[in-house]
Amino acid sequence: MSGLFSVTRAEPLAADELRRVDAYWRAANYLSVGQIYLMGKPLLREPLLPEQVKPRLLGHWGTTPGLNLIYAHLSRIIAARGREAIYVTGPGHGGPGLVANTRPARRSAQHSTRRTRMPSVQIADAQAVTRALAHATTAASHAPSIHNTQPWRWWAHGDHLELFLDESRTLAVADPDRRLAILSCGAALHHALVSLAADGRHATVTRLPDKARPTHLATVRADARIPVEASAIRHLQTIALRHTDRRPVQSTAIDAQKLGSIAAAAESQNTSLHVLRPRQIFDLASATDHAQKIESEDEAWQAEMDHWTGGDRIPGTGIPDTVVAREASQTTVPGPEFGHPGKTAIADTHHRTAVFAILYGPGDDDLDWLRAGEALSAVWLKATELGLSVVPLSATIEVTLTREAVRQLLSGLGHPYLVLRFGVVDGATVGPPRTPRLPAERTVEQP
Numbered sequence: 001m002s003g004l005f006s007v008t009r010a011e012p013l014a015a016d017e018l019r020r021v022d023a024y025w026r027a028a029n030y031l032s033v034g035q036i037y038l039m040g041k042p043l044l045r046e047p048l049l050p051e052q053v054k055p056r057l058l059g060h061w062g063t064t065p066g067l068n069l070i071y072a073h074l075s076r077i078i079a080a081r082g083r084e085a086i087y088v089t090g091p092g093h094g095g096p097g098l099v100a101n102t103r104p105a106r107r108s109a110q111h112s113t114r115r116t117r118m119p120s121v122q123i124a125d126a127q128a129v130t131r132a133l134a135h136a137t138t139a140a141s142h143a144p145s146i147h148n149t150q151p152w153r154w155w156a157h158g159d160h161l162e163l164f165l166d167e168s169r170t171l172a173v174a175d176p177d178r179r180l181a182i183l184s185c186g187a188a189l190h191h192a193l194v195s196l197a198a199d200g201r202h203a204t205v206t207r208l209p210d211k212a213r214p215t216h217l218a219t220v221r222a223d224a225r226i227p228v229e230a231s232a233i234r235h236l237q238t239i240a241l242r243h244t245d246r247r248p249v250q251s252t253a254i255d256a257q258k259l260g261s262i263a264a265a266a267e268s269q270n271t272s273l274h275v276l277r278p279r280q281i282f283d284l285a286s287a288t289d290h291a292q293k294i295e296s297e298d299e300a301w302q303a304e305m306d307h308w309t310g311g312d313r314i315p316g317t318g319i320p321d322t323v324v325a326r327e328a329s330q331t332t333v334p335g336p337e338f339g340h341p342g343k344t345a346i347a348d349t350h351h352r353t354a355v356f357a358i359l360y361g362p363g364d365d366d367l368d369w370l371r372a373g374e375a376l377s378a379v380w381l382k383a384t385e386l387g388l389s390v391v392p393l394s395a396t397i398e399v400t401l402t403r404e405a406v407r408q409l410l411s412g413l414g415h416p417y418l419v420l421r422f423g424v425v426d427g428a429t430v431g432p433p434r435t436p437r438l439p440a441e442r443t444v445e446q447p
């Protein structure tokens, strides 16, 4: 700055000095306006086109000239007195002003800058974005997944996340198409988006961005600040509470209004929920029984199940015996089958009040499974907030023959992604312990 402004006196600035400070201030204002409103073409040498104007403003003009005026005069005083100083400002929406000042300041100090593009992210805000993305991957780690495999891998860049399917944690026998693994990743994606919303960040999601790399499931960009809705905070808190509660449901029936809002949560993620009528529950029971018989007679299936459940599983993953029932319960639709008894004593109650539903949609491909996972998360968080338990039952989806039987229960509405059991939570006894999670370094990469 020393070349721009020189001295201080106890009298008005000389005309030439005032002219130079004013020119500096107006240049900084010009650069600020460009950052706030324009995608490019900062010099306005040709008429602007609508697509060159930012659809979402970055920063706020109202606060900027004041910040720039202070910056210009402080610089003049610092240069005159040879002092070092730190200029602390807030709030963040004045960021374009500070970014603008780094340009003329750098030009005068180094005479070397050749950058022509306007910076589009405020410097101070960039750190907050990175922090919000780190919170998002932490929240995602709590997502439910098939056999608690956690088959996701995040690449955390400064301003965006990339979500990959980690094929080393998928089930080659039970899930050869990776549909339940991708569905699990969809649940993790939704958890991440809930966290960003609770951090007051607008997120732009591109699903399956690279056709040549099918394991690249999504890119999530965190951009402008948005108001934080109370529902976003509630959902974030619910992430910590949600878990699979396989205990028998209470005798209280679930009211229709609650089921309606759970179905709406699925619809908000472009997926639907079909609640089975009592007669259809018998068809589901017979399909589940059939699927479990086929799987338990398959040695490869049993070996895979043993790998992910019980005492010898990979640390930080899988289903511990403490959440598996000691013996099978006498229910119409058979409970989950883990191929061996667990350690949890479960009362022999009939699930007469349980509600069974099918998550479904129009397609049966990676994108549909990813969206189904997002819907599973939205449904589960909503159900938890309404005091309901959720148990996914995936055996009928894993076996092709029984998946077709479940599809028939939808009477042509679409393809089934997952069967869910809902019930009123047993609040009187202690629920199952939490399942473990992998440490962040196993699921999040920093390039």
Ligand SMILES: Cc1cc2nc3c(=O)[nH]c(=O)nc-3n(C[C@H](O)[C@H](O)[C@H](O)COP(=O)(O)O)c2cc1C
Residues within 6 Å of the ligand: 142, 143, 144, 145, 146, 147, 148, 180, 181, 183, 184, 187, 242, 243, 244, 245, 246, 318, 319, 336, 337, 391, 392, 393, 394, 395, 418, 434, 435
């Ligand atoms: C796609 C998917 C399929 C699942 N299938 C079953 C199942 O068939 N039986 C079951 O008891 N739990 C099932 N679960 C629940 C997982 O076992 C559970 O989410 C995981 O062990 C993590 O535990 P948590 O939900 O308590 O955090 C499934 C979860 C997902 C996401």
